[in-house]
Amino acid sequence: MKNYGNIVGWGKFIPEKSLTNEDFEAYLDTSDEWIYARTGIRVRHVVNQEEQTSQMAADAAKEALRMAGLRGHDLDLIILATSSPDYLTPPISSQVQHALGAKKTAAFTLVTGCTGFIYALATAQQFISTGAYKRILVIGAELISRWLDYNDRSTCILFGDGAGAVILEATEKQSGVMSFVLGSDGSKAEHLILPGGGSKHPPSHEMLENNLHYLKMNGNEVFRFATRILGSSLREAIREAGLEPEDIDLFIPHQANQRIIDSAARQAGLPPEKVFINIENYGNTSAASIPIALCEALESGRAKIGDTLAFVAFGAGLTWAAAVVKIIEREEQPRKSIWKLPILRWFS
Numbered sequence: 001m002k003n004y005g006n007i008v009g010w011g012k013f014i015p016e017k018s019l020t021n022e023d024f025e026a027y028l029d030t031s032d033e034w035i036y037a038r039t040g041i042r043v044r045h046v047v048n049q050e051e052q053t054s055q056m057a058a059d060a061a062k063e064a065l066r067m068a069g070l071r072g073h074d075l076d077l078i079i080l081a082t083s084s085p086d087y088l089t090p091p092i093s094s095q096v097q098h099a100l101g102a103k104k105t106a107a108f109t110l111v112t113g114c115t116g117f118i119y120a121l122a123t124a125q126q127f128i129s130t131g132a133y134k135r136i137l138v139i140g141a142e143l144i145s146r147w148l149d150y151n152d153r154s155t156c157i158l159f160g161d162g163a164g165a166v167i168l169e170a171t172e173k174q175s176g177v178m179s180f181v182l183g184s185d186g187s188k189a190e191h192l193i194l195p196g197g198g199s200k201h202p203p204s205h206e207m208l209e210n211n212l213h214y215l216k217m218n219g220n221e222v223f224r225f226a227t228r229i230l231g232s233s234l235r236e237a238i239r240e241a242g243l244e245p246e247d248i249d250l251f252i253p254h255q256a257n258q259r260i261i262d263s264a265a266r267q268a269g270l271p272p273e274k275v276f277i278n279i280e281n282y283g284n285t286s287a288a289s290i291p292i293a294l295c296e297a298l299e300s301g302r303a304k305i306g307d308t309l310a311f312v313a314f315g316a317g318l319t320w321a322a323a324v325v326k327i328i329e330r331e332e333q334p335r336k337s338i339w340k341l342p343i344l345r346w347f348s
């Protein structure tokens, strides 16, 4: 009997502070008109000084756990997709495991840029289908704003911070990740790179003087790559799931650029009314963008239990990923717990 990982809980964290296109207009040679027309973005949220990636990830995960009626120690594994951890070491996944009270739960961090959430979902599905684990928390969390040069108009207007999380629970009913397509092309690595702070350019005065601690992007190359790869990988994932484009109820793409999303949907034969887009309000939140969009789609009723969803993303590496995911009704509700009482939940 095969095991599937049905999504039984979801949650997100969005920082309160926001930056509008007008905020950039006030000091940069740019305009709301240019940004919106070229990207589809009007607002992005960014952390304040006290907020960290681990805290955003833990807050999103706590919401997902509450929704699933679970506590940290019910989890068998935590996979955290991020390129912007609190530290190079220790792994942020262990920080979040501790914050969730998930004592001794296995945890690891997965780094594939904006495709991280789909890579993590596909990985989680493998642990569930072998029967190794029953409940896995998958998080996408990013705090890109600390690595942006706010005088570089070609990158700073694009990104926002945030986190989203889902819980996969083993079931014998067909659900969860029905198919996935993953890929990478390291020959294009320099098109999206944060050169400083690693082993090649460790922290030094020289590194800072040369601005190597900021994200560098060749926007045109990344754009070309994305529009070439997304439509075909999405079509392949749909085919691998044994489905046709019309079987997809909602397409939830990585929110990087409205024009890239439109092109991917068109190439995969998905009509605009089946595409979920929230880039206008968040910008590109990298590995967090799909789980945040999934939460919003489910909260707003655009996606429902029983739906078949398609995800697609591209990112640093350069990498790409697509998946078809089905969410079904949960078979068995978790035990009634006194921790569900609002007053006690605060302590949980």
Ligand code: ACO
Binding pocket: 029, 030, 031, 034, 035, 038, 039, 113, 114, 115, 153, 154, 155, 157, 192, 217, 218, 219, 220, 222, 223, 256, 257, 284, 286, 314, 315, 316
């Ligand atoms: N405001 C005004 N003008 C700008 C701005 C801005 N914010 N940014 C760039 N320009 C200028 C450029 O300097 C250029 O001027 P020039 O012609 O005088 O040299 C002109 O606009 C056109 O620049 P292009 O780069 O050709 O503009 P394009 O239409 O390609 O849009 C953009 C740029 C939005 C960055 C686009 O290339 C893009 O979205 N690329 C993909 C980026 C992306 O999604 N990256 C995330 C990857 S995922 C991850 O893992 C993090």
